[in-house]
Amino acid sequence: MADAKRRPGLKPVERRTFLRYSLIGSVGAGLGGFGLASLGFLWPGSPEGLFGEVPLGNANDLADEIQNERAPIRVPEGGISIIVWDPSVSGADAAYGEHHQAILSDDVGLMALNSASCPHLGCGVPWCQSSQWFECPCHGSRYNRLGEWTGGPAPRGLDRYASFINGDGEFVVDLGQELTGPARTANILEQSPEGPHCVDA
Template sequence: MSTAAVIAIAIAAVVVLGAVSFLTLARRSDVRGAGALSGETKSRDKASRKDARAFEAAATADGARTAAVAEAEGEAARGAGTALATIDDDAALVPWTAPDPEVIGVSRRQFFNRATVTLMTASLGAFAAAAFVGFLWPSGSGGFGGSVPIGKLDTIKDGIKQGGGFFYAPEARSWVTEYPSEALPIARTVYPTNLLEAMENGIVVLSQKCPHLGCRVPECATSQWFECQCHGSQYNRVGEKKAGPAPRGMDRHPTTISGSGEVVIDTSTVVPGPAIGVNTTGQEAEGPHCTGGGDH
């Protein structure tokens, strides 16, 4: 799996994780809104109100009994000719209820919960941004967009023969074909030096993308050319344009070959293909074409 695909999957996973975390936190009672109380707090508040009503009812009954006794005693005193002092009823008593610790600390909880959500969102956003930047900025080594080793030179040449003249390196998204040694004198006058090392070792490395509109260019086993099935552009086996609407030959990647024969393609660098009319090998179609060719 390519680095770009892994990063894209990581970004999708981060977005899904962030959404799930946010929804989970949002369902908690202490972040549903300012002043929201938990079920336990509401139960205690309901019980407190019930006790208060019971207390008030008892106080009212006691007051009624006290008034009745006082009135009876007053009547008795008046009958006996003795004056009694007027008894004033006490003011209604309000039952004391201990403050709910959760109500007192609700603002603090909300602060910490909101801070947690904010920090998590910021962290996920920073991670997603870093992954996105990494996706746009190719790494210097490993995977497409960097230096990609594709194997030993002799193994690749064997692969070209087994592939009927073409070898595809999927990890580098590149085609590798044989470059004839007799064409090197002309190639040295056409191609830049960063491409000559591979050509002097008998291979040429071509980007799979058509320089016309970016389609992947397949090989044509019968003509021994590359022939784009999107719009009919055609290139000889070393990627030099032969027909179609493409503005130039197939683009190339600089390639190095170590002393042990390891071939490494620099996919971070794209060298534009040769101009129309360049044909260093003189190769013509060796059989029927796979596309119609010509301008479209």
């Protein structure tokens, strides 16, 4: 009866063939999952759940932590790295002061960089503690502590967000106002690497 009901032109699948295709499918699914996980590492999430003007904490406390640790504060939810910058450095206030108004003193201000997306191809750009630079693991673009381009294929420095300090003394980042990073020629900080690089150029 089973043979009589079998549709014409269809052949039964051999056990060996079935197992081979099952193995190929399992391996493919595993590699696909690994690939997606890798992409998640290289391309950290966009600022999902964060919109508009976002307070990120007491401005003085943030500045103290950054200076004590000699490292930016990363906000993964927004792909933001909070840095300290010096408005008193020649040319700094003219270049960045208009949109980065979180100024705590003559020589201490806060700024929010978009470290989730390298201007080259969009990879995440982690901080390298030894060199004191941001270094892209995908193609070797590098940026100094201020997010200015220092090398690699990226067309400009890291993009950033407008920011200010509100009436409660909190550092506020405006995620609705993303600013194009400085041109390659910008080198206000003139910061050389302070140790070994984390990523080969």
